[in-house]
Amino acid sequence: MAKWLFLCIAFFCWSLYTAKPDTCLQNVTDRLALLAFKQAIHRDSFQVLSSWNDSVYFCNWHGVSCSRRHPDRVISLILNSQGLAGSLSPHIGNFSFLRVINFEKNSFNGEMPQQIGRLRRLRSLTLANNSFTGNIPANLSRCSNLVYLDLINNKLVENIPAELGSLAKLGALGLARNNLAGSIPSSTGNLSSLYRIDLRTNGLQGQIPKELSRLQKLEYLLFAENNLVGEIPHGLFNISSVIAFNVNFNQLHGTIPFDIGLTLTNLSSLGLSFNKFTGSIPVSLSNASALYQISFSGNNFTDDLSFIDPLTNCSKLQQIYVTKNFLNGSIPKSIANLSKDMWILGLSENQLQNSIPLGLENLVNLRILQLGWNFLSGPILIDFGKFQRLQYVTLSSNNFSGTIPSSLGNLTFLSGLYMSLNKLQGNIPPSLGSCPNLIELDLSHNSLSGSIPPQVIGLSSLSVGLYLSNNELSGPIPSEVGSLQNLLLLDLSNNRLSETIPSSIGNSLQGLRKLDISRNNFSGKIPVSLAALDGLNLLNLSFNRLEGEVPKHGIFLNSSAVSLLGNNQLCGGITELKLPPCQSSKNKLSFMLKVTISVVGATLCLLLLVGSLIFWHRKRMPRIIGISMPSFKHQLLRISYAELFKATDGFSAFNITGTGSYSSIYKGILGQAGIEIAVKVFNLQRGGASHSFMSECKALRTIRHRNLVKLLSACSSIDFEGNDFKALVYEFMPNGSLEKWLHPENAGEDGQQTVTGNLKLIQRLNIAIDIACAIECLHNGCPSTIIHGDLKPSNVLLDDEMTAHVGDFGLAKIVSAISDGAEQYQSGSLAIRGSIGYVAPEYGMGDLASVEGDIYSYGILLLEMFTRKKPTDSSFKNGLNLHIFVEKSFTYKVMEIIDPCILSEVGRESLINCLVSAMRIGVACFTELPTERMTMVDVIRELQRIKGIFQSGQERSNARDEGPSTSHMQ
Incomplete structure (x- = not known):
């Protein structure tokens, strides 16, 4: 009877199947699971699930495959790159025959369902490039047949489950670019079939488990960009199958085994960058016949480049990348014998010396040549014509001399050429105009002379930047400049260029963002066409011989974006530019008549005023108070002692915002208009206070700059008790001093209130640039050089937009040039009494105040901003100081010395290069020898470059967070 019942049921199912195949009981489970999967999808960009219906x-159905042996059972779901968004239905666990899942490059979110652990037949699980959150399900270990697991580029958190170590068949494990923490499970060493493990760009900590040495089939070990510590287990270097070994950007230490090249015979790529490795580079690498890439950048190697010699035996070597180390000595001649397949030679940012060896041209397939930021010297004797594939050449910041090789013009693939900060002479080769793919050219800070070749400045491919500043170029700007229609940055400053500014710059260069032609000999009027450049955000025309009316539209409406200093014949423009009004020819005669009448009237009034003042003073005071006040170029407010007394509530202690050696600073509200002011009242009972008052007056009488405190008034009078009274009135800075932001725990000591927020990295970069611009203005933007003499965080004030303003010129010195080219101090005292820790060492030996002294102080201030350590920090003992503290940390330990608030802001990947570069500037500013310190012009330029790199990195990071990436286990 049972037999007949079973046959009936089977016949009934067969009948239903032939009538409508999706109704048989055997396949209902998979069909319902598919519909549940579809229901959890809330966006189907390409309508790929439209076929999922009963017809x-x-x-x-699209993306669904069923078994041949079991026709109604789903064995694979492949829906990669289909524009799907939604959660992954828990019903995924009902596909008991499923072998392959590939949902990568979609927008799945939410947690991975635990039900995946039911899929005992699953062999490949690919969920890369989505937005899955939460933990990695530990019960994935139940998928005992799993061979391929790719969860790269999601938002997974917490630890890597130790249970995954039971997946005996697992060959590839990809967990990179997540937010995983904790340590690498030692159970990973049980994955005997593993040939690839990718854990890059997470927050993994602890040591690399020695158990991984058991993975004798391992080919790719990729652990870069984590926080791993300790030594690399020696056994990992004995796995002969390893092809790629990458642990860049960790905190690993120890030495590299001397026999690494003998055991890793299949090695193609070795990356140990940005760690703490010591010792020499093993010569045994010459036995790694398959090696094509070696990266030791950012470590602490101190040996020379002798490791190059054995590498000549590596017939497949393609990349040498050893940047950002402390390698010294000469580049060995054997470099000419490296593999002809070499395409990257990266030796930048070391301490290499002497000349480039002959024979480098043998590397005919070279595409990237990086020798910048070393101490290389001599002429550049390379025949670049032999490098037919060369794309980037970096020779900047060395001591190269001689001329620029004209053979560079033969490089048809050249995209970037960087030769700044050398001692190159002669003309710019016109042949550079024959490089059709050149997008950026930097020849700045050399001694190049002659005119700018029309072929070069007319190279239409230039789109990123053309930098020819700080040379000795002469003549006009060729009219061919109009061909640079896509150029972003053009810097021709600090040369001897002359004649008029071509109007074609404004008419044609519509993509221009920055134009700097300051400190030349340009004459004539400002082309009105410059105002039509909508994207222009910085225009520097200062220190030329321009004349006439300044336009009143476009960028000329933004006084903070335009610099016109040193052009004494300019007039008009917006009020903020503070230029004299222009006089029309019709009104000249009337104007002269008015001037004559005014002069005569003013003279009579002056005589009457003087007589009245003498009479009043004799009647008012028994003695004559001698006051020598400097004349101010800019008109100041007239504010009396009585007004200041009222504005500060009788100089109430409650209104004190800060105190100094000679003064106290009060916050005040001036008049009915309610203007907030800062009143600096000098304590004339202290010796030197009067001198400090006069020094500050003299320093500020002729200058105005957006990054200098704005002086509103100077009051030299008597108080209500007949005592002398001297005060300076400034714009009030609502965000206080930089000191209180860096060290809020000490802010109350000088009357300042503490802050609750922290400075973000971009704010610190902006403040650093603001301060540098202010110091550059004092040194080079005024009729006389002004030396601040007391640069420190408490003398940097922040307005409501966190723009920095340098103040406190009580120790400022004014220097003017005299006929014999020497310098003469106009200050009455040559003694410098700056603040301990910020004063240049040469001042202690009796040297006169100098611009290099300010640069020294700036360097200390810059490092203090990023490390949040004062130069007088109590931890600096036994000869240790801020300079040594930072310099010893380059670059392997830089993340340990910076302000933790920066680390908590964003990921370390986007920070480390910017931080290292910024802090190198600080170290270069306060070297012991004044002649070796950076100039403020170079400081500003480098900081702006770092800021641009950081912002670009943040934009890329944001874009990556907003959408899935296309790269995974590669």
């Missing part, structure tokens, strides 16, 4: 047999 089509479900095994024929």
Whole structure:
């Protein structure tokens, strides 16, 4: 009877199947699971699930494959790159025959369902490039047949489950670019079939488990960009199958085994960058016949480049990348014998010396040549014509001399050429105009002379930047400049260029963002066409011989974006530019008549005023108070002692915002208009206070700059008790001093209130640039050089937009040039009494105040901003100081010395290069020898470059967070 019942049921199912195949009981489970999967999808960009309906047999639905042996059971779901968004339905666990899942490059979110652990037949699980959150399900270990697991580029958190170590068949494990923490499970060493493990760009900590040495089939070990510590287990270097070994950007230490090249015979790529490795580079690498890439950048190697010699035996070597180390000595001649397949030679940012060896041209397939930021010297004797594939050449910041090789013009693939900060002479080769793919050219800070070749400045491919500043170029700007229609940055400053500014710059260079032609000999009027450049955000025309009316539209409406200093014949423009009004020819005669009448009237009034003042003073005071006040170029407010007394509530202690050696600073509200002011009242009972008052007056009488405190008034009078009274009135800075932001725990000591927020990295970069611009203005932007003499965080004030303003010129010195080219101090005292820790060492030996002294102080201030350590920090003992503290930390330990608030802001990947570069500037500013310190012009330029790199990195990071990436286990 049972037999007949079973046959009936089977016949009934067969009948239903032939009538409508998706109704048989055998396949209902998979069909319902598919519909549940579809229901959890809330966006189907390409309508790929539109075929998932009853009119089509479900095994024929898009992305669904069924078994041949079991026709109604789903064995694979492949829906990669289909624009799907939503969660992954828990019903995924009902596909008991499923072998392959590939949902990568979609927008799945939410947690991975635990039900995946039911899929005992699953062999490949690919969920890369989505937005899955939460933990990695530990019960994935139940998928005992799993061979391929790719969860790269999601938002997974917490630890890597130790249970994954039971997946005996697992060959590839990809967990990179997540937010995983904790340590690498030692159970990973049980994955005997593993040939690839990718854990890059997470927050993994602890040591690399020695158990991984058991993975004798391992080919790719990729652990870069984590926080791993300790030594690399020696056994990992004995796995002969390893092809790629990458642990860049960790905190690993120890030495590299001397026999690494003998054991890793299949090695193609070795990356140990940005760690703490010591010792020499093993010569045994010459036995790694398959090696094509070696990266030791950013470590602490101190040996020379002798490791190059054995590498000549590596017939497949393609990349040498050893930047950002402390390698010294000469580049060995054997470099000419390296593999002809070499395409990257990266030796930048070391301490290499002497000349480039002959024979480098043998590397005919070289595409990237990086020798910048070393101490290389001599002429550049390379025949670049032999490098037919060369794309980037970096020779900047060395001591190269001689001329620029004209053979560079033969490089048809050249995209970037960087030769700044050398001692190159002669003309710019016109042949550079024959490089059709050149997008950026930097020849700044050399001694190049002659005119700018029309072929070069007319190279239409230039789109990123053309930098020819700080040379000795002469003549006009060729009219061919109009061909640079896509150029972003043009810097021709600090040369001897002359004649008029071509109007074609404004008419044609519509992509221009920055134009700097300051400190030349340009004459004539400002082309009105410059105002039509909508994207222009910085225009520097200062220190030329321009004349006439300044336009009143476009960028000329933004006084902070335009610099016109040193052009005494300019007039008009917006009020903020503070230029004299222009006089029309019709009104000249009337104007002269008015001037004559005014002069005569003013003279009579002056005589009457003087007589009245003498009479009043004799009647008012028994003695004559001698006051020698400097004349101010800019008109100041007239504010009396009585007004200041009222504004500060009788100089109430509650209104004190800060105190100094000679003064106290009060916050005040001036008049009915309610203007907030800062009143600096000098304590004339202290010796030197009067001198400090006069020094500050003299320093500020002729200058105005957006990054200098704005002086509103100077009051030299008597108080209500007949005592002398001297005060300076400034714009009030609502965000206080930089000191209180860096060291809020000490802010109350000088009357300042503490802050609750922290400075972000971009704010610190902006403040650093603001301060540098202010110091550069004092040194080079005024009729006389002004030396601040007391640069420190408490003398940097922040307005409501966190723009920095340098103040406190009580120790400022004014220097003017005299006929014999020497310098003469106009200050009455040559003694410098700056603040301990910020004063240049040469001042202690009796040297006169100098611009290099300010640069020294700036360097200390810059490092203090990023490390949040004062130069007088109590931890600096036994000869240790801020300079040594930072310099010893380059670059392997830089993340340990910076302000933790920066680390908590964003990921370390986007920070480390910017931080290292910024802090190198600080170290270069306060070297012991004044002649070796950076100039403020170079400081500003480098900081702006670092800021641009950081912002670009943040934009890329944001874009990556907003959408899935296309790269995974590669």
